[in-house]
Amino acid sequence: MTSSDGQTGGSASQPEVSAGQTYGGSIVGGGDTFVATEAEPSVADMSTEVVSDEKLERLTVDTTPDLSIFANIVGQSQALIAKYPQSRSALLPLLHLVQSVEGYVSQAGIHFCAEQLNLSAAEVSAVATFYTMYKRKPCGEHLVSVCTNTLCAVLGGDAIYKKLQEHLGEDGKPLGHEQTAGEPGTPGSITLEHAECLAACDLGPVLQVNYEFYDNQTVDSAVELVDALRRGEKPAPTRGAALTDFKSVERQLAGLFDNDLAESEVDGPSAAVETLRGAQLAADRGWTAPAMPDEVALPEVEKK
Numbered sequence: 426m427t428s429s430d431g432q433t434g435g436s437a438s439q440p441e442v443s444a445g446q447t448y449g450g451s452i453v454g455g456g457d458t459f460v461a462t463e464a465e466p467s468v469a470d471m472s473t474e475v476v477s478d479e480k481l482e483r484l485t486v487d488t489t490p491d492l493s494i495f496a497n498i499v500g501q502s503q504a505l506i507a508k509y510p511q512s513r514s515a516l517l518p519l520l521h522l523v524q525s526v527e528g529y530v531s532q533a534g535i536h537f538c539a540e541q542l543n544l545s546a547a548e549v550s551a552v553a554t555f556y557t558m559y560k561r562k563p564c565g566e567h568l569v570s571v572c573t574n575t576l577c578a579v580l581g582g583d584a585i586y587k588k589l590q591e592h593l594g595e596d597g598k599p600l601g602h603e604q605t606a607g608e609p610g611t612p613g614s615i616t617l618e619h620a621e622c623l624a625a626c627d628l629g630p631v632l633q634v635n636y637e638f639y640d641n642q643t644v645d646s647a648v649e650l651v652d653a654l655r656r657g658e659k660p661a662p663t664r665g666a667a668l669t670d671f672k673s674v675e676r677q678l679a680g681l682f683d684n685d686l687a688e689s690e691v692d693g694p695s696a697a698v699e700t701l702r703g704a705q706l707a708a709d710r711g712w713t714a715p716a717m718p719d720e721v722a723l724p725e726v727e728k729k
């Protein structure tokens with residue numbers, strides 16, 4: 426079996442455990458392949474097998490991860506859950522909330538969400554591994570996302586990403602996608618990723634730091650930006666809210682605003698002059714869209 430990251434495992438004598446199954450007290454997440462070191466006996470076998478003390482302990486010990494790191498967010502989690510008619514609808518904000526604690530979604534974070542929402546760890550794991558905003562490894566103080574989608578790529582996004590990989594790498598080894606320069610979570614540490622279209626094509630090439638926009642970038646301006654971040658500075662984004670750090674933004678994405686920070690302060694304005702140019706031209710010249718008829722006949726569909 427091949428996992429999503431290209432790793433392979435398993436042999437004829439080693440049973441594999443696929444996504445969602447429980448093995449050794451751990452839920453196997455999507456994209457991972459775990460290999461059991463010995464065949465587990467069937468229930469029928471176990472009914473007649475003499476189980477050693479060591480094996481009995483392994484089978485009965487509760488291996489649920491320690492969730493004490495999340496003790497301070499239990500009340501906040503319950504407040505978020507209460508906003509939804511169905512508790513499971515709070516899963517996405519809850520995943521952002523656990524990410525604000527550890528800088529990523531760990532196995533413990535998955536179990537915490539499952540416990541709060543009365544879901545299985547496999548259900549939470551399936552969601553957490555689907556969306557790229559939920560990180561599988563601890564992030565740096567800042568997450569730098571470089572758009573390398575078509576328009577930004579041809580305008581310089583590919584060159585910016587390549588340069589940042591080299592600039593943030595060590596010993597001549599470029600930094601890889603979702604790898605961190607510095608110790609994750611410590612001041613000045615930076616996780617680099619390439620991103621798909623960030624919905625700012627009119628301002629390309631763009632990059633984001635903790636999801637705040639830096640428009641019309643060049644290779645030089647991007648290098649200056651990451652150098653400033655490493656020095657502990659927080660250069661102002663081109664538009665939108667002031668720059669903070671990855672964990673703080675994760676709390677905002679969960680819907681929590683600390684220290685009297687008003688939601689409106691992190692909510693924009695984010696539209697640039699370029700974005701609104703077409704609408705402004707139309708307004709200046711009195712252009713309006715033609716009225717739509719109330720009813721439009723559906724086109725004939727060829728019968729097959």
Ligand code: FES
Nearest residue numbers: 572577623625626
């Ligand atoms: S292609 Fe980069 S923002 Fe759309």
